[in-house]
Amino acid sequence: MEFDDFKQTWKQQETPENLDHTQEQLLMLLNNKVISFEEQIKARDRREIFAAILVTVIFGVFFFVLPSIWQKTGSAIIVFSGILIGYKIKTAQRESIKQETDPDTSLRNHLSHELQWMRQQKRLLKTVIWWYVLPLVIGIILFAIGFEGLIFKLVYIGVVILLGIGVLWLNKYAVEKKHNPIIEELREALSFIENSKK
């Protein structure tokens, strides 16, 4: 296919049927009758913060109610973890909003902001051991030491440690398989434009 054919081919293409919208459907979109992808993400973040608050409240009550010193210490650490996780998610959200560019900015600016955002997300995942896994696992283990029954206690602690390792592995996987390729892709796209400026 010669390049001259490309434009002709492009112009002759039919509009995909799945994207046919009536005026009424477009109006529904504008009237917020359709939940946008952005809204879905915000809803997910709200759920995560709600879960962090719930954990904080429940273990805050345990701290005062339970007699065991192990469970009191564990509860205090879990409460701290809940606050830390909520804070981290909220800060990431705030940063993300701050970094959002005007939608009508140039592609160059937009790519640069996207790259910055991705790097920030990568940093967050790479440090997940300090703000998520370790405080939570330590808190839960201490809490479990206060349980009765050695076998149950050991199994419980073993499961918690395995879960912690699983979470760490998943985050490492996400950085390597998701974030790094996207960062590379964005960097490549940006450098394609930036080389033109020289």
Next chain:
Amino acid sequence: MEINKQQFIQIIERNDARLKHLCRVYAADKADEKDLYQEIIIKVWQSLHQFKGNAKISTWIYRVALNVSISYVRKQQTRQKHYRVYRREKQTKPNFNYGSDKRGERKIDRLYNAINQLNASEKAIITMYLEDFSYTDIAKVIQITENYVGVKLNRIKKKLTKIIDKEYGI
């Protein structure tokens, strides 16, 4: 800019084909294409007050749509269920197949598959070129000089031709 919903819909309808083509370029599959289209319409509507009339409305809408598409792809890739490293994967497995096998693919499908293998900036430049935007418009949207639009376009054209030749032996 004061535009009511009816007027907005008319503007969108005038630019509809371009937006739909753009969705096909950046989306992963048909379902994604529909979501991206909706995302673009919502974002353009929400941002309309920022349009100051410095450019043609069609160019402005396209610029917003491009930015929304790039963010959408990135968000989908980081969060979604069906993750793929789109550029690399597409090199071996074309994404859009609209009901035909590789041999039976229509010219337009081949073109889309080839465009899918370009990076986000290259995709933006080539689609704007194919949509008949002027070099001045392309330069403004991307933020490069007009001269470089020509240079970049030549490079992309060669790359596209090479991809199509390699994949389809035409």
